[in-house]
Amino acid sequence: MGELISVYELQKYFNVSSGTLHAVDNVTFSINEGETLGVVGESGCGKSTLGRVMIHLLESTGGKIYYKGEDVTKVKPQKLSQLRKEMQIIFQDPFSSLNPRMTIYQIIAEPMAIQGGYSRKQIDDIVYNIMDTVGLARRLVNSYPHELDGGRRQRIGIARALVLNPKFIVCDEPVSALDVSIQAQIINLLLDIQEESDLTYLFITHDLMVVKYISNKIMVMYLGQVVEMAENEELFAHPLHPYTQSLLSAVAVPDVHHTRNRIILKGEVKSPIDLGEGCRFAPRCRYATEACFKTTPQLNETIHGHAVACHYPAGS
Amino acid sequence: MMGKKKVNHEAEMKHRSMMDEAMRRLVRNKTAMLGLAILIIIILLCSFANVICPEGYDVQNMSARFTPPCKEYILGTDALGRSMLARILYGGRSSLMIGFIAEFISIAIGTVLGLCAAFFGNKCDNIIMRTLDVLYAIPGMLLAICIGALFGGSVRNCIIAVSIAGIPGIARTVRGPALSIMNMEYIEATRSIDASNVRIMFRHILPNISSVLIVSFTMGVGVCILTASSLSFLGLGVQPPSPEWGAMLSGAREYMSKYPYLITIPGLSIATVVLSMNLFGDGLRDALDPKLKY
């Protein structure tokens, strides 16, 4: 399976009153067709912004985006319509991601109505098929979102994303707002449809257990930058970046016999405004030296496929 | 635009849109229903003015001038012996018509302006809102008077004046909720499915601020009727001999102490309509509660 989508030194900066907010700062990675890249990080790391920039919901400030080998960083409206069919997004909040005034039918049918060229019968067929695929009972077709629970609403969101047969879907914390048992149902659904339609996912989440379960490769972000990237098992087995290590150690494990070797980070996450040179994690890092504050570490590949941005990755 | 799809499929759930639930709540509100009932009665009476008073509003009977309400003339007669009942009913047509039409125009234009200001933001927002601010700074009544004085009194100009006076308020009322809806993820979602700007504004944002608009409309009609009446009172609105409640008030000024019914009857009519619209509007606002406004 070849590369489907990749970004090169992608940047997204916002101008805020106190300076420039470096939401996404020189991020480079690629995702192969049919695979899932998990993106983890905490508030302010830029993962949500990254997803939106990739599908042109936000305009990038710098860098490049390649889709199927083509440079799609800046596209004309016509090409953008084309792309929009193939790149979709599933949102986090099942409550605010659906228009409360539209029925399920209308929500799922809308992408087709906008595209045009579908007959009434075709639209009906597709709506019902998709409802079947995502596990929504057909009798709910005229319901309104507020009549349904979070899990069903999230399924509607997924259905909407699938209507135009996309190839790439940004999943922005799609299960974070759901109860545990519903989470599991939705995760299964996402895996099922990925297998069926050979979809490629950018899976954004803060939940390490979920990302471990669903991803092929995982990328850890901190304050807009990628600090570590590796295959799933490799990252959990050998986390090299101090941030990744503390992140993994911080997870509350549902096991009473688990011995906790918590690496408690001191301090707080800064806001990514006007950050200069130097490692952004240095202020909180227990291994930080002067060099760390002076020069920004680059993302270097250590073993095949495992990259880390640190002057002193574990083991060196 | 996709209509609601009716499906006969398996066990059909009874679906209640938020509007349906709001209507249920509204119907349970007794004061609101009272207001609505009074309003409907008045509208019906005025609509059938030609049935109730087939002789019209302009039949003068000098021998019967200044007759207080009695069996023959239910509401009495005015200075020219014309039936007050007829003048009230026909006059009601003018007042109500001007009120509803003017408010409708205000809403239509104000909504488009408010939506555009919220949607396009930045320069567009500034231009629209600052221009409207200038208009807003002039008291509505004064504005209406200026326009009436400039272009002369007539029903048409009255409607124009009153509607222009109402536009800034509506635009402002619309802009706020529209801005907060723009932050909702479902608006982002519509962009991701390539919806056009017009579609987003009118298919997604507008329906979600409809509750605000509905309430503004009902309250606004009352204001428009009052403004129109004031214009007519000043001679800048509906011209004699066409009856209009405000004009009737004006004409009765000189007879106020001797024949108070000439003032109270049109005055009460205005008050009743405005009050019932307010009661209904209040009920509507309660029914279309914050629960519904995401």
Place this chain on the structure above:
Amino acid sequence: MDNTILSIKDLTIHYFTSDFGVCKAVNHVSLDLKAGETLGIVGETGAGKTTVALGILGLLQSPPGRVISGSIEYQRKDLLKMSEREMQKIRGGQISMVFQDPMTALNPIDRVGEQIAEVIHLHQHCSRIEAIDKAMEMLELVGITRDRYLEYPHQFSGGMKQRVVIAMALACSPHILLADEPTTALDVTIQAQVLDMMNQMKKTMGTSVILITHDLGVVAEMCDKVAVMYAGEIVESGTAEDIFDRTAHPYTMGLFTSLPGYVKDAKRLKPIRGLMPDPANLPELCKFGPRCDKTCERCSGELPELVEITPGHFARCFSCSDEKGGK
């Protein structure tokens, strides 16, 4: 020696709504909290956990909520029978609560230190100076420097705000702390910090804690005893070890198997099918029955009661299948 500090017996709370009928939020719940212990109440949205907490503190919105039956014994008095005045003395001073959302728990126009000092001043008969002093101490105890006393909530991050809220809750050294999903809204590393801090404070102050959460990881880390709630009832209770190692109720088991990574190398997760029942429309017999894979004939004829499986470990299940749950 019985060191039970709070005893809830047969608590039933219903919400009487005009739109949706009667919501049976909490049904015949009995819980005991011992001194110095952390009791976890686990359940998903709609299980009734927050209602129980509000019931303890007399903060139920009534109407539409109403306590139908039961008693909550604290210091040999029934909290449910106390007047509002008496409850006010207890709230904040002897039993305090930390809510889920730190953003809305603090008054945005009051300085943070002042909000803590207010609680102290209200409940402990001390001068303002003493209250301010104590407030600064509390700030330090939760890991915030004294000089931030005069700052406003918006100047703090989410994690810090939650610490302030915890400082407020613990300022008067209450006997009992009710924490309703205190770390759900926080980042993983911040959650670790806050949980760590709570554990420390628990040790130094000897507070008993009722921790409401849906996160089994947090439960494993913080709780001595656990009660699992489903559709307003307790379906399983016992020590943390009982619940994790010797899971007895299919719902609890389902919660575990729903967790990604719990079952090694699972190709798909095993979620619990279906949805929690509508509290206005609960099943007649076992509330979990419609979603359970381990039902048998007995389940369709009888209502299961809480049964003691091993000393201290209770489950509301007929345990139909041969093998009991467990890892």
